[in-house]
Amino acid sequence: MSTTAFRAALLATSLIGVAGSAQAQVDPASQDAKIAALQAQVDRLTAMVEALQAANHAQPVQAAPAAALAATPAQPAAAPVQLAAMAAPAPAAAHGADKKKKAWYEKIMLRGYTQLRMNEIISGPKSAPSGVSRLRSVQDAGINENGNFSIRRARLVVQGDLSDRVSLYMQGDLASSVSNQSGTERRENFFQMRDAYADVFLDKAKTLRLRFGQSKVPFGWENMQSSSNRIPLDRTDAINAPVPGERDLGAVAYFTPVKLQKIWDALTADGQKMFGNYGAFGVGVFNGQGTNRTERSGGLMTVAMMSIPLKLDGLGGIFEGQVAEFGGAAMRNQFRPEVRSGGVSTLAYRDDHVAVHGMIYPKPFGIQAEWTWGKGPQWDPALGEIVSKRTTGGYVMGMVRAAHTPVGQIIPFVRWQHYRGGWKAAINAPRLETDETEMGVEWLPMKELEVTVSYANVKRNEADERRAGRAQGDIVRAQVQWNY
Secondary structure (H helix, E strand, O other): OOHHHHHHHHHHHHHHHHHHHHHHHHOHHHHHHHHHHHHHHHHHHHHHHHHHHHHHHHOOOOOOOHHHHHOOOOOOOOHHHHHHHHOOOOOOOOOOOOOOOOOHHHHEEEEEEEEEEEEEEEEOOOOOOOOEOOOOOOOOOOOOOOOEEEEEEEEEEEEEEOOOOEEEEEEEEEEEEEOOOOOOOOEEEEEEEEEEEEEEEOOOOOOEEEEEEEEEOOOOHHHHOOOOOOOOOOOOHHHHOOOOOOEEEEEEEEEOOHHHHHHHHHHHHOOOOOOOOOOOEEEEEEOOOOOOOOOOOOOOEEEEEEEEEEEOHHHOHHHOOOEEEEEEEEEEOEEOOEOOOOOEOOOOEEOEEEEEEEEEOOOOEEEEEEEEEEEEEEEEOOOOEEEEEEEEEEEEEEEEOEEEEOOEEEEEEEEEEEEEEEOOOOOOOOEEEEEEEEEEEEEEEEOOEEEEEEEEEEEEOOOOOOOEOOEEEEEEEEEEEEEO
């Protein structure tokens, strides 16, 4: 029923009620007879309201003429309340009207995370004479003689769908550093691009997509896993060495069958630490010089990766509800490292690697392991030059996930890592010899906050070909991460 029609009926009822009350006071003896007549008029008004309601659905309703309403017999004053109760609210906008489609900029999401770290070398050489290795890590420059607090990462992500078939992803880091601003002085906290790519989906189910731009190179499970999800504070040297920085500029195709995606979706809903949406199968081509580095070799790095999740329910017993994941990766590349004399090498060195990985997600016990073999550029002290030499190493990690404690999720872990090979991201691609055992615990009191504390016994040489030997010691570390 329209608002105009309702007001007209309500006005008529009020006038009739007033007239009826006045007449009742003048002639009380005839009140019983008039009540019956008034009830008949109420029935007629009810029928009129229903007719107006029906007409309103078919076409706009015009208000009843005032003269016709005035000619209607009298009715008690209580009748307007009765009519108001029977009147239906005016309908909203027409059901046939199409909803306004959201513009692409209305579907963009802004999120990120920040990591505040505290590193302390409790034993071992914080400093050493020239030519002797100090206790250092290629994964965290905050491990040094003046450790204390540092911002390890301060990421800001913009992502969303431009259409049903195209999405964007951009990530920058406010905690990047730039060297050689004044001699060897470092400048901290530059905003630097980490990711800038678009996904183009080739089917409606979004099982097959092409990714263009700067993105992660599909090599190594822990390389693909976001640092916001990883349980230990840093990646391992062996798996990260083939792709330090984890990213490059190029194009890659990912394919994930619907059946496998459902397994990953269930693990995500369960709160597991996932490696990201990088497909069950991936193959791509990249420049090959690494994150934010100018292409030098003129060739392309080719890479492929596979990772398949499997439900273990059929095994029964302790495997009930467990999910395992297995896979491998391979890459071929020619790399030109930076040299001590300045610039990059005039020679391109063979940089080929393969890797395998396997894990059982913690429910509550879990295990994760990766290993890699290959050849890459590294400094040879005997020859006094860079050569392409054998690399090998990996890690094994065990963990326990207590997802629902009174204080939040708790994940104790222990990890052993080993690596022998070059670190091509450093000047002159120095050789690393790493052995490290780390244990710690990650605590998530709420989804917006994570706290990790760890202890590591370290034996490694410094990533500097001018320093010899291996430093050994103990490091205590802590990190607070807030997600937004």
